Amino acid sequence: xxxxxxxxxxxxxxxxxxxxxxxxxxxxxxxxKALRELKNQIIGNRTKKLSYIKLGTVADVVGVLASSVxxxxxxxxxxxxxxxxxxxxxxxxxxxxxxxxVKAVLEAGAFPHLFRILSNPNEKVVDTTARSLRMIxxxxxxxxxxxxxxxxxxxLISLLNxxxxxxxxxxxxxxxxxxxxxxxxxxLSSAGVLRRLITLLNGSLYQREASLxxxxxxxxxxxxxxxxxxxxDNGRALSSLxxxxxxxxxxxxxxxxxxLIVIGRTCSSxxxxxxxxxxxILILVELLEEPDRVGDEVPFALAKLIxxxxxxxxxxxxxxxxxxxxxxxxxxxxQPKRFEGLLLAIAELCSRLESCRSxxxxxxxxxxxxxSLKHDxxxxxxxxxxCLRNVTxxxxxxxxxxxxxxxxxDPLIQLLHxxxxxxxxxxxxxxxxxxxxxxxxKSIFLRCGGIKELVRLSQSMDPTLRLNAVLALKxxxxxxxxxxxxxxxxxxxxxxxxxxxxxxxxxxxxxxLAFVRNILESGIDSIKPVFTEDGIIINAVGRQVRNALDLNxxxxxxxxxxxxxxxxxxxxxxxxxxxxxxxxxGPSQSVLMKFLQGxxxxxxxxxxxxxxxxxxxxxxxxxxxxxxxxxxxxICQLKKLADDPCLDAKFRVKTAxxxxxxxxxxxx
Amino acid sequence: MPVxxxxxxxxxxxxxxxxxxxxxxxxxxxxxxxxxxxxxxLSISDSLTCANSGDTLPPACTLLSIGxxxxxxxxVSSLQKDExxxxxxxxxxxxxxxxxxxxTMEALNVPFxxxxxxxxxxxxxxxTKNYTFFTGKWEATxxxxxxxxxxxxxxxxxxxxxxxxxxxxxNLSNYPYIxxxxxxxxxxxxxxxxxxxxxxxxxxxxxxxxxxxxxFYYDPNSSxxxxxxxxxxxxxKSGFSFSSYQLQ
Numbered sequence: 001x002x003x004x005x006x007x008x009x010x011x012x013x014x015x016x017x018x019x020x021x022x023x024x025x026x027x028x029x030x031x032x033k034a035l036r037e038l039k040n041q042i043i044g045n046r047t048k049k050l051s052y053i054k055l056g057t058v059a060d061v062v063g064v065l066a067s068s069v070x071x072x073x074x075x076x077x078x079x080x081x082x083x084x085x086x087x088x089x090x091x092x093x094x095x096x097x098x099x100x101x102v103k104a105v106l107e108a109g110a111f112p113h114l115f116r117i118l119s120n121p122n123e124k125v126v127d128t129t130a131r132s133l134r135m136i137x138x139x140x141x142x143x144x145x146x147x148x149x150x151x152x153x154x155x156l157i158s159l160l161n162x163x164x165x166x167x168x169x170x171x172x173x174x175x176x177x178x179x180x181x182x183x184x185x186x187x188l189s190s191a192g193v194l195r196r197l198i199t200l201l202n203g204s205l206y207q208r209e210a211s212l213x214x215x216x217x218x219x220x221x222x223x224x225x226x227x228x229x230x231x232x233d234n235g236r237a238l239s240s241l242x243x244x245x246x247x248x249x250x251x252x253x254x255x256x257x258x259x260l261i262v263i264g265r266t267c268s269s270x271x272x273x274x275x276x277x278x279x280x281i282l283i284l285v286e287l288l289e290e291p292d293r294v295g296d297e298v299p300f301a302l303a304k305l306i307x308x309x310x311x312x313x314x315x316x317x318x319x320x321x322x323x324x325x326x327x328x329x330x331x332x333x334x335q336p337k338r339f340e341g342l343l344l345a346i347a348e349l350c351s352r353l354e355s356c357r358s359x360x361x362x363x364x365x366x367x368x369x370x371x372s373l374k375h376d377x378x379x380x381x382x383x384x385x386x387c388l389r390n391v392t393x394x395x396x397x398x399x400x401x402x403x404x405x406x407x408x409x410d411p412l413i414q415l416l417h418x419x420x421x422x423x424x425x426x427x428x429x430x431x432x433x434x435x436x437x438x439x440x441x442k443s444i445f446l447r448c449g450g451i452k453e454l455v456r457l458s459q460s461m462d463p464t465l466r467l468n469a470v471l472a473l474k475x476x477x478x479x480x481x482x483x484x485x486x487x488x489x490x491x492x493x494x495x496x497x498x499x500x501x502x503x504x505x506x507x508x509x510x511x512x513l514a515f516v517r518n519i520l521e522s523g524i525d526s527i528k529p530v531f532t533e534d535g536i537i538i539n540a541v542g543r544q545v546r547n548a549l550d551l552n553x554x555x556x557x558x559x560x561x562x563x564x565x566x567x568x569x570x571x572x573x574x575x576x577x578x579x580x581x582x583x584x585x586g587p588s589q590s591v592l593m594k595f596l597q598g599x600x601x602x603x604x605x606x607x608x609x610x611x612x613x614x615x616x617x618x619x620x621x622x623x624x625x626x627x628x629x630x631x632x633x634x635i636c637q638l639k640k641l642a643d644d645p646c647l648d649a650k651f652r653v654k655t656a657x658x659x660x661x662x663x664x665x666x667x668x
Numbered sequence: 669m670p671v672x673x674x675x676x677x678x679x680x681x682x683x684x685x686x687x688x689x690x691x692x693x694x695x696x697x698x699x700x701x702x703x704x705x706x707x708x709x710l711s712i713s714d715s716l717t718c719a720n721s722g723d724t725l726p727p728a729c730t731l732l733s734i735g736x737x738x739x740x741x742x743x744v745s746s747l748q749k750d751e752x753x754x755x756x757x758x759x760x761x762x763x764x765x766x767x768x769x770x771x772t773m774e775a776l777n778v779p780f781x782x783x784x785x786x787x788x789x790x791x792x793x794x795x796t797k798n799y800t801f802f803t804g805k806w807e808a809t810x811x812x813x814x815x816x817x818x819x820x821x822x823x824x825x826x827x828x829x830x831x832x833x834x835x836x837x838x839n840l841s842n843y844p845y846i847x848x849x850x851x852x853x854x855x856x857x858x859x860x861x862x863x864x865x866x867x868x869x870x871x872x873x874x875x876x877x878x879x880x881x882x883x884f885y886y887d888p889n890s891s892x893x894x895x896x897x898x899x900x901x902x903x904x905k906s907g908f909s910f911s912s913y914q915l916q
Contacts, residue, residue, distance in 0.1 A: 393915045395761035395770050396853060399788045429916040436913045438760050438772070439856070471914060478913040479735060514912055521735070521911040523904065559910050566907035605730055613907030647727040647844055651877045 016055055023060045028083065031064055035086035042093050049094055053104050061090045062108035069113060084117060085128045092132025095139060102139040111136070111143070118159070118167065130166035137173040145178035147187045156188075160196045165204050172197065172210035179217040188218055189225045198229075198237045205249055212244070212255035220262050229263075230270060238263075242276070245283055250290045254298060257283055261305045277315055280305065285321050288328060299325065299341030303348045310352050317356050322349050326363040336377040343369065343380065347387035357394045361402075366391070373411040373427075378420040385415065385426030392433035401439025408434065409448050416453040421462065428457065428468035435476040442476060442484050451476070455491045463505045470500055470508055474515040482525050489519065494533050501540040506550040513556035516541060520563035527567040535574065538564060542578030546591045551600060558595060558606035565613035569621045572614055576625055579610060580632055589633075596637045601646035608652040611638065615659045626660050635660060725764050725795050726846045731879030731900045732769070734762050735911040738881055740898035742775070744891070753777055757881070757898055760788075767798030769848060772856060780863060786856040787866055794847040800834030801826075803849060806869050807888050810834075816871040816884050817847065819893065823873070848872040850883065865889075870896060 019041075022034035038057070042048045052058070068083035091110050094101035105111075114136075117129045136142050146152050159171030175193065179185060188194075197218070200211035219226050230238050244256035257280055264271025264280075271277060284305065287298040302321065306312045316322075328334075329342050346369075350356045360366075369391075372384040392403055403409075412434070415427035431454070435445055445451065454476070457469035473492070477485050489497070500512035516537065520527050530537045538561075545557035558579075565575040579592040589597075595607035611634065614625050629635055638657055644650040730736075738757040754776035761770040769791035776784045792799040803813050814831065817823045822845040823830075829838050840846075852866035868887025875881075879900030884893050902908045 389916055395915075396788065396790065399760055399770070399772065400854070400856065432914070432916045436915065468916075471916070475913045478911050514914075518911045518913075521909045523909075559912075562907075563909040563911075566902070566905040566909045568906070572906075609730065609908060609910070613909075616907045619906060647842060647876050648729050651844070652730070654877070 016052065016057075020055060020057055020060060023057070023064060032082055032086060035061070035064065035083065035090060039086060039090050039093065042090070046098060049098050049101055053094065053098070053100050058091070058094055058101070058104035058110075059108040061087050061094075062105070062110045062113070065091065065110065065117075066113050069117060081120075081122050081125050084120070084125050088114065088117065088125070088129045088132045092128075092135040095132070095136045099139065099141055102136055102141045105136060106141065106143070115155075118170075123164070126164060127166050130164065130170040134166070134170045134173045137170070137177045142177055144180070145174045147178065147184050153187065153191055157191060157193070157196075160193065160200070165207050168200060168203070169206050169210040172200065172207070172214035175214035176210070176217045179214070182222055185218050185220075185222045185225045189228055194218065194225070194229055194237075195232060198232060198240065201240050201244065205252065208244070208247075209249075209251055209255055212241075212252065212259055215241075216255070216259045216262050219259065219266070221266050223267050226263050226267050226270070238270070245279065250287055250294045253283055254287055254290075254294050254301060257287075258297075258301050258304075261301060265304070277312060278319070281312065281316050281319050281321065285316070285319050285324060288321075288324050296335065296337045296341060299338070299345040303341070303345045306345075306348050307351075313349055313351070313353055313356065316349060317353065317359070322346065322356055322359050323363065325349070326360070326365045329365055329368060336375070336380050339372065339375070340377070340380045340383050343372065343383040343387045347383065347390045350387070351390045351393070354394060354396065357391050357397070360391050361394075361397065367407075370408055370411065373415060378418070378423055381415065381418065381423045382420065382426045385412075385423065385430050388412075388430045389426065389433060392430060395438075398433070398436050399438045401437055401441045403434045404437045404439065404441040404444050406444065406448060409445055409450060413448055413450050413453055416457060421465070424457070425464055425468055428454075428465070428472055432468065432472040432475050435472060436478060438479070440481070442480050445476065446484060446487055451488055451491050455488075455496070458492070458500060459496060463508065466500075466503070467505065467508050467511060470511040470515060474511050474518055477515060477518040479521070480518075482522060485519050485522075485526060486529065489529055494537060498536050498540045501537070501544060506548070506553055509544060509548065510550065510552045510556050513541060513544060513553060513560050517556055517560040517563055520560060520566075524567045524571070527564055527571050530564065531571070531574070538574055538578065542581070545578065546581065551603070554595070555602055555606055558603065558610060562606060562610040562613055565610055566616075569619060572619065572621065572625065575610065576614060576628065579607075580628065592634060593632065593637060596634065596641065601644070601649055604641065604644065604646065604649045605652055608638070608641075608649060608656055611656045612652060612659065615656060615663065617659060617662065622663055626663055629660075725767075725797065726793060726840050727842065727844075727876055728764060729846070729874070729876045729879075730910060731876075731908075732759065732762070732846065732874055733910065734759055734913065736879075737901050737903055738879075738898035739901045740881070740896070742883075742885070742896045743894055755896065755898065764793065764795075767793040767795045769793055769850075773850075773852065778864070781858070783857065785858055785862065785864060787852040788854050788856055789850045789852045789870075791851075791872070792849045794835070794840070794849075796834075796836050796838050796840060799849070800836050801830045801847065802834035803869075806851065806886075808869075808886060812886060813871075816886055816893075819871075819884055820845070820847075820873040820882060822875075823847070844876045846874040846876065848874065872896070 019034050019038055022030050023038070025031050025034070038052070038061070042052060064083055065087040068080050068087060091105050091114070095105050114129050114133050118126055120126055145156070147156070156171055156174060159167050159174070162168050175188065179188060197211045197215050200207045219229055241256055241259055244252055245260065247253050247256065260271070260280060284298055284302045287294060289295070290298065302316065306316055325342050325346050329346070346360065350360050369384055369387050372380055375381050375384065392398065397403065412427050412431050415423055418424050418427065431450065435442065454469045454472050457465050458473060460466045460469065473488060477488055497512065497516070500508060501516070503509050503512065516530065520530060541557050541560050544553055545561060548554050548557065561575045561578055564571050580590045592607055592610070595603045598604065611629065614629070615622055626635070638653050641649060641653045642657070644653060736759045740755055741752045742755050744751045744753065756774040756776070757771055759769065759771040761768070770789060772786050772788055774784050774786045778785050794801055801813055801817055802810055817830065818827065826835055826838060829835050849869055850872050851869040855862060855866070865887070868885050868890055870883040870885050872881060872883040881896070881898040883896035885896065
């Protein structure tokens with residue numbers, strides 16, 4: 001045959017249709033050859049994998065595997081083993097890194113066949129099958145292995161006790177994938193799995209890393225199992241782990257560090273030693289340089305380590321972690337995963353320490369983070385918002401009006417329409433901070449249409465969106481000028497505000513009342529709008545103050561009423577009516593007396609401020625109000641608070657009583 | 669900004685002189701004899717030692733909360749009493765856990781300035797946890813610290829403890845005064861070439877009782893003991909209002 005014709009024939013044989021036809025052949029040798037060709041085509045080739053998955057090839061391969069298992073049970077059949085090895089390897093390859101592949105493999109029923117093959121006497125067969133199963137278990141789509149079934153637990157132990165490193169690795173992978181609950185961790189710990197995993201730490205690189213991942217799953221958030229682990233062999237297990245943080249394999253260093261982070265997050269006493277904390281941070285910072293998977297995962301590990309831990313954030317900052325992270329962020333080609341991790345680690349570093357935020361601004365990456373609000377990946381957009389949220393916690397920068405500009409505000413407002421709910425919530429959290437703006441540049445936000453969007457989301461069916469939108473509105477009207485406040489009220493409408501004050505969620509009620517409080521802060525002109533439509537706003541506020549069970553709702557409500565009481569006579573009388581009226585279905589005492597007699601010092605102080613404003617000197621109705629407060633037992637109660645253990649309450653009581661006494665003196 | 673002002677303005681509460689009346693068996697007196705009240709009824713020594721366990725942070729005070737305003741003056745020179753700048757202060761941030769307070773300071777009649785000069789300042793609250801009475805920076809020696817703190821009458825009961833270790837062992841959670849250092853960080857509305865300096869910082873004493881603030885500006889290169897005197901203000905309203913924001 002001429003050579004060109006031979007090449008054409010070979011190419012035709014490699015065509016998918018032809019290959020599938022040969023897979024279905026009754027001839028074992030033809031099948032085996034087709035399997036090898038298929039394996040070579042799909043290894044490392046995602047596109048090919050997806051195209052064969054679409055053609056239903058996975059089911060054919062699983063079919064070959066199933067039939068080969070029965071052939072292989074016939075002693076003396078050599079071809080059966082080869083077919084198993086090839087088909088199992090292909091199944092693993094389809095499952096490797098492709099969710100659709102895992103789904104197809106599971107739907108084709110490969111799982112039970114593969115598990116059965118693990119007891120095959122042929123070492124190579126077992127080796128390949130274990131590797132394929134491990135690939136499946138690396139996917140989140142793999143079914144959860146039920147450790148509570150005795151036979152499953154026994155099977156797992158036998159896997160971990162195997163001499164074959166791929167089989168022990170499979171056992172560890174099953175734990176990593178399926179050990180998710182306290183109950184799972186307890187079962188495995190009781191079954192002696194910890195000790196076996198620690199032994200595997202001394203095995204091959206593959207076993208060591210699989211074991212570290214499994215240990216992390218077993219120890220996560222479980223102080224009892226952590227305690228068992230630390231006590232094993234007089235603490236040698238923990239020492240081994242710490243030693244592995246300096247292993248020559250970067251991945252081992254990362255996994256050992258991650259395991260220690262999990263231990264330290266749950267039981268901080270094991271991560272107290274300053275040297276150990278420093279070492280952990282330095283290792284992670286160094287690992288940021290690593291390429292590929294390790295480099296992708298390190299920022300997440302660093303973020304997990306320092307979240308809510310100011311001491312560790314400070315150490316990481318001193319180890320120049322922020323400089324490095326920002327430096328990486330500025331590299332041109334970053335995969336979304338790496339980008340997300342870097343943003344998250346920066347966000348955590350800047351979550352509490354102003355020194356970190358200052359450094360962040362000096363490193364000139366704000367624009368880069370702002371630009372990533374438009375990233376294609378929703379996870380990146382979310383984390384970019386979280387990063388911005390944390391850096392905008394800087395009152396120093398807010399005071400300078402640093403963030404209130406179209407370049408930052410516009411993309412954030414657009415994210416309020418994002419298809420991802422978590423992006424919307426994260427964007428709201430940044431907006432909440434930015435609109436605090438002390439530099440009188442709030443009109444920029446109004447001009448960009450931000451208020452319209454916040455009002456829209458304040459009526460969302462999703463309580464989280466509603467809560468965050470109302471919180472942002474509250475922050476916007478904080479120390480805003482009256483014209484800005486009027487714009488917000490006009491957009492929100494009185495009826496919507498009333499429904500938010502009476503929202504089913506107490507947290508929304510609290511924020512709505514705090515919004516009202518801020519609206520009312522700037523004197524008579526700011527109070528008047530609250531008295532429109534027959535005073536339904538102040539009535540709603542009063543109802544909540546009298547009836548709410550939530551402390552914060554009462555607190556915001558009483559301060560809102562206190563602010564109303566800084567207005568004119570009409571306003572003060574309205575407050576008198578609200579706070580002296582007996583509570584519905586409650587005792588006959590007024591809510592004012594209830595707060596003054598209560599245990600909560602903040603509520604007492606809020607109530608006393610209300611009285612101070614109601615008895616403020618020189619008002620034509622002040623004497624009458626003092627008389628009514630006296631009749632209601634309020635003045636008598638104030639005297640009882642003259643030695644209040646809360647200094648703020650004690651001194652405010654003094655002011656109130658002085659005002660009352662002075663008024664009486666003047667009246668006489 | 670070497671801001672200072674001459675005479676203190678009048679008290680925000682209406683009563684002047686001593687006002688006495690019986691409340692639960694002890695005498696309540698107005699602010700003009702405030703120290704007397706504290707000495708007799710609050711007992712400074714008790715207030716310093718009664719809370720050895722638990723929270724030792726200074727008392728939260730609504731008059732020193734976010735959004736609150738103060739007005740008064742700063743004398744530029746202790747010799748020329750008439751040379752005084754009107755000063756307005758607004759609290760913009762407060763984080764008691766970290767002993768942090770911040771806000772703006774507006775000087776109104778600064779010579780040669782076309783507009784009021786606004787600066788942003790950050791405060792360290794002396795809570796003996798985050799900060800002690802010893803400054804340890806900004807060119808302030810321990811002697812400078814003691815000399816300035818001693819200008820506040822309310823500091824005298826603390827002096828001996830402070831001399832030992834900056835007052836680290838003191839518990840100020842029930843003390844009716846809050847001591848702070850305010851350091852201006854930047855000019856908000858004018859450039860750095862405005863001819864003013866913010867190189868120094870203020871030793872500040874806030875009275876929980878009436879919300880008044882006294883301060884002394886310290887800058888080795890400026891005239892000493894420029895006095896800041898501020899009163900809590902309701903900005904012309906018929907009472908005191910309170911607003912809030914919440915950073916996420």
